[in-house]
Amino acid sequence: MILKRCYLVLLFGGFASLSFADGAFGQLGNRWPSPSEARLASGAPGPAYWQQEANYRIEVELDERRSMIIGKESIEYVNHSPHDLSYLWLQLDQNMFSRQSKGVLSDQGPNFEGKPEEPREVLDRDFREFLYQRDFEGGHRLGAVTDGGGAPLPFAIVETNMRVDLPEPLSSGESIVLKIDWEYPIVDEAFARRTGRKQLEGGDYVYQIAQWYPRMCAYYDEEGWQVKPYMNKGEFALEFGDFEVSITAPEDFVVAATGELQNEREVLSGQQRSRLEAARESDAPVMIVTLEEAAERLESPAEGKRTWRFKAEKVRDFAFAASRGYAWDAMAVEIDGKSVMAMSAYPREAAPLWSRYSTEAIALTLDVYSDVVYNYPYPVAWSTWGPVYGMEYPMISFQSSWDIDEEETYPERVRNYVISVIVHEVGHNWFPMIINSDERQWMWQDEGLNSFVEDIATTRFDPRLREAYRRSVKSTIDRMDGSKDPAIMVAADNLTWPGYQAYSKPALGLTLLRESILGEELFDFAFQEYARRWAFKRPTPADFFRTMEDASGTNLDWFWRAWFYGTDHVDLSLESVELFRLDDGDPSVSKAWDKQERYENPDTPMIARLEGETYYAARKEELQDWYYGYDEFEVLEKDVEDYQSSLEDLEDWQRDLLQFDGRIYVATVKNVGGIPMPMVLDVTFEDGSERRLEIPVDIWRPGKSSVRVPIIAEMPVVSVELDRANAFADSDLENNVFPRPIREGRFKLKQDEKEDNPMREALFPDKDEEKAEEPAER
Numbered sequence: 214m215i216l217k218r219c220y221l222v223l224l225f226g227g228f229a230s231l232s233f234a235d236g237a238f239g240q241l242g243n244r245w246p247s248p249s250e251a252r253l254a255s256g257a258p259g260p261a262y263w264q265q266e267a268n269y270r271i272e273v274e275l276d277e278r279r280s281m282i283i284g285k286e287s288i289e290y291v292n293h294s295p296h297d298l299s300y301l302w303l304q305l306d307q308n309m310f311s312r313q314s315k316g317v318l319s320d321q322g323p324n325f326e327g328k329p330e331e332p333r334e335v336l337d338r339d340f341r342e343f344l345y346q347r348d349f350e351g352g353h354r355l356g357a358v359t360d361g362g363g364a365p366l367p368f369a370i371v372e373t374n375m376r377v378d379l380p381e382p383l384s385s386g387e388s389i390v391l392k393i394d395w396e397y398p399i400v401d402e403a404f405a406r407r408t409g410r411k412q413l414e415g416g417d418y419v420y421q422i423a424q425w426y427p428r429m430c431a432y433y434d435e436e437g438w439q440v441k442p443y444m445n446k447g448e449f450a451l452e453f454g455d456f457e458v459s460i461t462a463p464e465d466f467v468v469a470a471t472g473e474l475q476n477e478r479e480v481l482s483g484q485q486r487s488r489l490e491a492a493r494e495s496d497a498p499v500m501i502v503t504l505e506e507a508a509e510r511l512e513s514p515a516e517g518k519r520t521w522r523f524k525a526e527k528v529r530d531f532a533f534a535a536s537r538g539y540a541w542d543a544m545a546v547e548i549d550g551k552s553v554m555a556m557s558a559y560p561r562e563a564a565p566l567w568s569r570y571s572t573e574a575i576a577l578t579l580d581v582y583s584d585v586v587y588n589y590p591y592p593v594a595w596s597t598w599g600p601v602y603g604m605e606y607p608m609i610s611f612q613s614s615w616d617i618d619e620e621e622t623y624p625e626r627v628r629n630y631v632i633s634v635i636v637h638e639v640g641h642n643w644f645p646m647i648i649n650s651d652e653r654q655w656m657w658q659d660e661g662l663n664s665f666v667e668d669i670a671t672t673r674f675d676p677r678l679r680e681a682y683r684r685s686v687k688s689t690i691d692r693m694d695g696s697k698d699p700a701i702m703v704a705a706d707n708l709t710w711p712g713y714q715a716y717s718k719p720a721l722g723l724t725l726l727r728e729s730i731l732g733e734e735l736f737d738f739a740f741q742e743y744a745r746r747w748a749f750k751r752p753t754p755a756d757f758f759r760t761m762e763d764a765s766g767t768n769l770d771w772f773w774r775a776w777f778y779g780t781d782h783v784d785l786s787l788e789s790v791e792l793f794r795l796d797d798g799d800p801s802v803s804k805a806w807d808k809q810e811r812y813e814n815p816d817t818p819m820i821a822r823l824e825g826e827t828y829y830a831a832r833k834e835e836l837q838d839w840y841y842g843y844d845e846f847e848v849l850e851k852d853v854e855d856y857q858s859s860l861e862d863l864e865d866w867q868r869d870l871l872q873f874d875g876r877i878y879v880a881t882v883k884n885v886g887g888i889p890m891p892m893v894l895d896v897t898f899e900d901g902s903e904r905r906l907e908i909p910v911d912i913w914r915p916g917k918s919s920v921r922v923p924i925i926a927e928m929p930v931v932s933v934e935l936d937r938a939n940a941f942a943d944s945d946l947e948n949n950v951f952p953r954p955i956r957e958g959r960f961k962l963k964q965d966e967k968e969d970n971p972m973r974e975a976l977f978p979d980k981d982e983e984k985a986e987e988p989a990e991r
Contacts, residue, residue: 236916237889241770244778245755251434256759257746264751266291267429268454274461274518275420275535280410282425283396287361289454290389290429297382301389302438306424307397308373309443310351310404315372316444317346338403345403353395353427361390372442374430393427402600406445411600411613413538413560415511421599421611423532424449431651433751441653447705448652448659451529453749458523462535465515467502469541469558469595470533471608472525480521492543493552498572502541504561510537525607527590527749529649532606534558534597542568546576549588553579559598563614565621566631571596574635574674581670585737586643587744594642596635603634605641612638629681632674637667648744649751656705657777658754661719668720686942689717693782694886694944701777702754721942722776729940730772730891730910731765739764771889771910781887786948787935788881788919797871798859800852808846878924880933880951889913890941894922899929 248254250261268291273284292298309316322343323335358368358377367378383389399420400409408423424443431439431450439450460468468480477486485501492499514537525531538560545552557571575594583589591608601611614631617623643666645652645659652659671678692698692713699709701719708714727736742764743757752760754777762769775781796803815821830836860868880894892908904924912920924930935949943949947956973980 237775237887238771238914238916239774241758241773241778245758246435246753248759249434252753252756254759255763256743256756256761257763258750258756262750263293263295263434265293265429265432265452266454267452269426269428269456269458269531271426271456271458271531272461273426273458275422275463275466277418277463280399281396282399282422284426285356285394286392286426288391288393288427288429290383290391292383292385292387292389294432294434295385297384298432299379299382301377301379301383301391302430302432302440303375303377303391303393303427304424304430304443304449305353305355305370305373305375305427306443306449308352308370309406309445310346310349310400312347312350314352314444315442319444320346341403345401349398349400349404351398351400353397355427356394356396357392359392361392363392366391371440374440374442375427395427397425405600407601407604407611408532409600413511413536414562415538417511417514417536417538419534419536419538419560419599421532421534421597421601421604423530423601423604423606423611426531428530431751433651435753436651436654439651439653441706443653444706446708446711447654447656449530450651450653450751451649453527453529453649456523456525456528456531458525458531458533459520460523460533460535461518461520463515463537464517464519465510465537466519466535467507467537467539467541467558468521468533468535469539469556469597469609470521470523471528471531471606472523473592475522475524476520480519489543493545493554495544496546498542498544498557498568500540500542501556502539504540504564504568507538507540508561525591528607529646530606532609532611534595534599534609534611536560536599539597540564540568542572544572544576546579548579548583553589553591554593555579556593557596557598562617563598565617566614566623566628567596567598570628570632571598571635574632575639577670577674578636578639581673582640582643582666585666585669586741587647587748589642590647590748591642594639596639603638605638605646607642607646610635610638610641625677629678632678633667633671633681636670636674637663640667640670643744647749648747649749651751651753652705654704655702655754656708656711656715657701657719658752658757660711660715661701662723662757664716664720665723668724685717686721689713689721690782690942690944693718693942694784698780698782700780719777722772725776725940725942726761726769726772730769731767735765735767775888779888782944783888783890783942784884784886784944784948785890785892785935785941786883786885786945787933787951788883788948790930790933790951791879791881792930793877793879795871795873795877798856800848800856804846804848804852811846876926876929878926878930878933880922880924880935881919882922882935883919884913885948886944890943892922893936893938893940894924895934895937896924896926896930897932897934898926899931 246252250259252262253259268289269286271284271286273282276283290301308314311317323339325333325335327333358366360366369376377391379389399422402409402411405411408421408425410418410420412418429452431452441447456472458470458472460470462468474480477489481489488499488501492501539558540560541556541558543554543556546555555572555575557567557575559567559571575596579589579594593608595609597609597611598613599611600613602613604611612631612634614627616627640663641659644650644663650658668682672682699714701714703714705715727733731739739761743752743760746760747756758769758773796806830841882892889910891910892912894906894908896904896906906922906924908922933951936943936946939946
């Protein structure tokens with residue numbers, strides 16, 4: 214510690230005005246859309262809020278022989294907006310697989326970067342996709358497009374969207390029926406972006422079918438028609454409605470889908486129905502279709518067809534998965550007094566992991582998300598295995614796995630991936646399937662919020678996933694500390710590092726808000742209020758930000774600005790700790806301190822060497838004037854008299870202040886990273902006792918890069934530590950301690966690596982093999 218004195222100085226007059234810099238604490242109102250009666254300043258939907266409605270009746274066939282989806286639909290579109298609409302926009306997402314789509318034509322292919330003189334290394338799966346997408350001609354092939362009465366409607370296709378021109382404007386409050394026939398080829402695993410088929414070992418396929426039917430584009434107050442083309446990165450903006458869907462597939466297929474199965478008796482055997490009934494009362498997975506039954510179907514495929522009928526209410530989308538290779542298990546999960554069916558479909562290849570973890574991971578998700586966010590409102594939740602490595606739809610999710618060997622062992626990374634990705638994709642039922650944000654515009658608003666709650670769930674699952682979370686947090690903090698840290702508030706298709714910008718960084722930020730800034734109780738109230746306000750509605754980022762502030766009663770503009778709009782990182786450095794004692798002006802004490810401070814540093818070698826030598830002036834009295842024997846630190850009688858006189862001029866309260874005998878330590882903290890944060894300082898005293906100081910973020914409001922934290926102590930301080938609990942994502946914890954500790958490290962010894970010897974391999978090819986066969990010495 215550095216010991217310094219402070220002097221009592223009496224100042225008379227008024228206070229000077231302070232100028233606070235806008236900087237990190239500037240308000241974000243000018244960056245957000247102005248509040249309206251549709252979207253209130255509180256972040257809640259207002260009395261003028263509206264959203265469109267789209268109800269679907271669809272008949273679809275999965276043609277296994279031709280690998281085609283063939284469908285026809287009737288869409289009831291209800292115009293709840295206050296506007297008249299002269300045309301409607303629909304999404305034809307399969308057009309992304311056309312060789313002429315923007316997504317394909319703007320794809321830059323595998324990463325061929327490297328040194329010119331060296332061969333590049335390209336992942337084989339990336340190269341496979343690169344070649345496949347240039348040969349595969351996908352896209353919706355439309356038949357009739359008519360109104361409800363069968364009258365043809367003119368339309369224009371623009372990339373992955375279709376504009377349907379109406380004979381007369383659709384007035385506010387009115388509805389229209391559209392009828393559309395279509396088909397398209399199913400994409401293979403090589404190019405399976407959120408949908409496609411994957412071949413099993415025996416040659417059969419698993420199908421995960423999504424973005425498969427022409428569906429209404431979103432139309433809302435802040436965007437109008439959301440007609441950004443689907444280019445794979447930015448996902449979807451959709452309207453809520455009811456679905457009745459009939460799926461015709463090969464007779465021996467198991468079909469999992471959005472919604473509740475309406476015709477169990479027609480598609481399930483009596484034994485399977487009995488098992489399903491038992492699962493509805495079970496808190497552990499029950500096999501509905503066993504692996505042995507799936508193997509029999511694969512061995513002897515059926516020739517006929519069968520239609521599965523599903524119904525779903527108040528959903529924004531519909532997807533399904535199907536295969537004769539599927540086993541199916543299910544269990545019941547109680548949510549708010551209602552039973553929800555958690556179900557999984559997977560083939561033998563995935564069974565070692567999926568039979569153990571999939572349905573239990575769904576159950577964990579339903580429980581945690583219902584507790585932290587909003588009670589799950591739907592009757593089922595599926596996890597299905599196939600070509601898609603992670604994608605979400607209402608009540609059903611698509612996942613995959615790899616590297617499960619014949620002995621049914623697997624790498625830990627694959628195990629952790631399977632559990633966490635199921636939690637993540639099932640968790641998307643809340644974001645955006647219930648809280649219906651515009652994914653095409655803002656990826657983080659569903660991925661980031663979902664990843665945040667996913668972390669709460671998976672860290673409760675087992676110790677290995679908790680350890681994986683620790684590593685992921687460190688990786689995110691290190692990325693923030695990098696020189697190319699991109700911002701979160703970027704449109705989905707413009708993200709340069711989606712996994713960081715839309716997933717891990719917003720998730721970590723919300724964790725900081727919950728655990729370290731607002732606290733769990735205050736955060737959970739605000740977060741659940743956001744979910745309650747915007748369930749089955751379409752919130753924007755400003756609605757989220759405003760609601761969190763409104764419901765928590767806390768101004769968080771500084772946090773949104775730094776974490777979501779900025780590219781700085783957290784690095785608060787405890788630069789110094791100084792000790793101050795009150796100098797009351799008593800010359801007997803004050804002059805002793807003066808002398809100590811004058812000579813606190815050792816003499817230089819030259820001065821030290823002269824110590825004891827006779828001064829030149831000592832030999833000649835004429836050189837010894839008054840100053841020759843002057844001691845500026847000597848306490849004179851006049852010094853004492855002046856001091857006593859000064860005390861007489863003080864008021865009582867001023868004399869009381871001079872009796873202060875404590876220690877004042879001043880810790881100086883520098884904001885190295887740029888993001889201001891609250892501070893928690895742990896102070897350790899000489900006797901081993903400790904005191905914790907919690908400093909609000911407002912200490913940084915004056916806009917300076919460093920702040921001072923005073924600490925009044927009765928006994929000596931031996932150390933001060935900032936953020937001991939690692940609660941604020943600080944990228945450098947080593948500069949958080951004063952005095953600085955000695956950093957410990959380790960090293961290992963290694964042997965020189967032998968160079969390649971092609972001459973030996975050519976002349977003595979058997980030598981190395983013989984050596985390898987020699988028994989090892991014990």
